[in-house]
Amino acid sequence: MAASSRSAREAKRRVQQMEAKRELRKEQDKRRKRDNVLAIAAGTTAVVVALVLQLTVFSSNPTEDEYAAAQAGLTTPSAPPPPEPSASPTGNAENIPKPEAAAGQTFTGELKLNSGTLGVELDGTAAPQAAAVFKSLADQNFYAGLNCHRLTTAETFGVLQCGSKAGDGSSDPSFTWGPLENTPQDNSYPAGTIAVARSGGNAYGNGTQFFIVYKDTVIPADAAGGYTVVGKVTSGLDVVSNIAAAGLKPGDNATDGAPAEPVTIDSFSLK
Numbered sequence: 001m002a003a004s005s006r007s008a009r010e011a012k013r014r015v016q017q018m019e020a021k022r023e024l025r026k027e028q029d030k031r032r033k034r035d036n037v038l039a040i041a042a043g044t045t046a047v048v049v050a051l052v053l054q055l056t057v058f059s060s061n062p063t064e065d066e067y068a069a070a071q072a073g074l075t076t077p078s079a080p081p082p083p084e085p086s087a088s089p090t091g092n093a094e095n096i097p098k099p100e101a102a103a104g105q106t107f108t109g110e111l112k113l114n115s116g117t118l119g120v121e122l123d124g125t126a127a128p129q130a131a132a133v134f135k136s137l138a139d140q141n142f143y144a145g146l147n148c149h150r151l152t153t154a155e156t157f158g159v160l161q162c163g164s165k166a167g168d169g170s171s172d173p174s175f176t177w178g179p180l181e182n183t184p185q186d187n188s189y190p191a192g193t194i195a196v197a198r199s200g201g202n203a204y205g206n207g208t209q210f211f212i213v214y215k216d217t218v219i220p221a222d223a224a225g226g227y228t229v230v231g232k233v234t235s236g237l238d239v240v241s242n243i244a245a246a247g248l249k250p251g252d253n254a255t256d257g258a259p260a261e262p263v264t265i266d267s268f269s270l271k
Contacts (some may be wrong), residue, residue, distance in 0.1 A: 091200040092129075092204075096177040102131035108234070109138065109270035113148070115265055116239030120194060120210070122231035122270065127181040130206070130230040131194050137208060138270045148263035150211075153244055154255040158215035159189075159239050162199055162265060163208045171199055171207045178204030183226030189217045192237055214240040 007043035102124035111118045137143065148162035149169050165172045180203045189195060193213040199205030203224040210230070214237060219227060233240075243259055251257040 002041055024252040059268050091153045092177040097132040099128035099132050099137040102135055103128040105131070107131060107135050107270040109232075109268070111143075111268050112266040113239060113243075114266060115243060115263060117236055118233050118239055119235035120231055120270075121234050122194070123182070123229075127230045128230045129177065129179070130181055132245075133177060133206070134210070134230060135270050136236075138268045141267070142208065146241075146265050148265070149258060150256070151244060151248060151259045151263075152256045153248065156216070156218045157173075157255070158217050159211040159213050160242060160243060160259070160263070161209060161211040162263070163197075163210050165208055171205070175205050175207055176204060178202075180206075180225050180228050181230045182221040183221070184229065187217060187218055187220055187226060189213045189227075189229070189270070191215050191217075191232040194233060196230055197226065198224075200224075212216065212237075212240050214244055220224070 015058060084106055100123075105124035107122040107124065109120055111120050122131045122134060124135075143163060146163055146165070147167050148160050149164055150159075150161035152159050161169070164170060176199075195211055195213065196206045197209035197211050198207065201223040205224070206228065211227075212233060243261070243263055247260045248255075248257040249260055
């Protein structure tokens with residue numbers, strides 16, 4: 001009788017597990033349909049991401065522990081995902097200058113390239129964090145000898161990008177910061193703009209690189225937003241226009257690549 005009772009309990013337990021899994025799958029289907037609607041509204045890229053997530057989460061039958069965790073997740077509001085280390089809303093790492101060092105100030109100086117000199121001005125009121133970073137780097141003579149590795153020559157996208165420590169456009173993982181500041185609402189960057197280059201989709205992905213806009217340019221915002229406008233060129237913009245006029249090194253992209261003639265920074269000074 002005891003054996004029969006145990007068998008009955010085990011059978012009942014298996015049935016309950018199967019019912020629980022069936023209910024879980026129903027909830028998953030509902031969530032997939034809802035997520036798909038949201039993803040479609042967000043755009044094609046978001047749809048792809050949502051589908052990938054849906055295909056990888058609970059793709060196999062859950063264990064009892066997984067089911068318990070899933071059940072809790074279905075009945076309890078989800079906590080927001082933890083931020084990436086480089087995107088911490090609590091502030092930047094200790095090696096990043098504080099925005100207070102530039103807040104309310106205007107810095108003027110010169111960016112000397114091997115092909116000519118640009119007068120520049122950084123706005124510590126509109127972009128205090130960015131101005132503090134570039135003032136600190138300039139004071140350390142960080143930019144001397146670095147190159148301007150990227151030039152774009154499209155009709156509405158004309159920039160010269162400089163300041164990669166490695167010289168190839170890669171970022172320095174030990175020197176990333178945020179947040180975004182003074183980003184154009186219309187995605188338009190007028191000729192003479194000096195803006196901060198960053199990793200895509202990361203508001204805390206700014207680093208040591210910047211770009212100089214030599215003709216009116218439109219750069220669509222990404223998931224993080226636009227690009228921090230830290231200042232402007234006050235004289236010598238024709239130096240960059242002449243670099244652009246010389247064209248690009250032959251490559252895969254006819255309007256985006258390395259300048260035909262190497263461009264290096266002799267010095268960057270601010271006061």
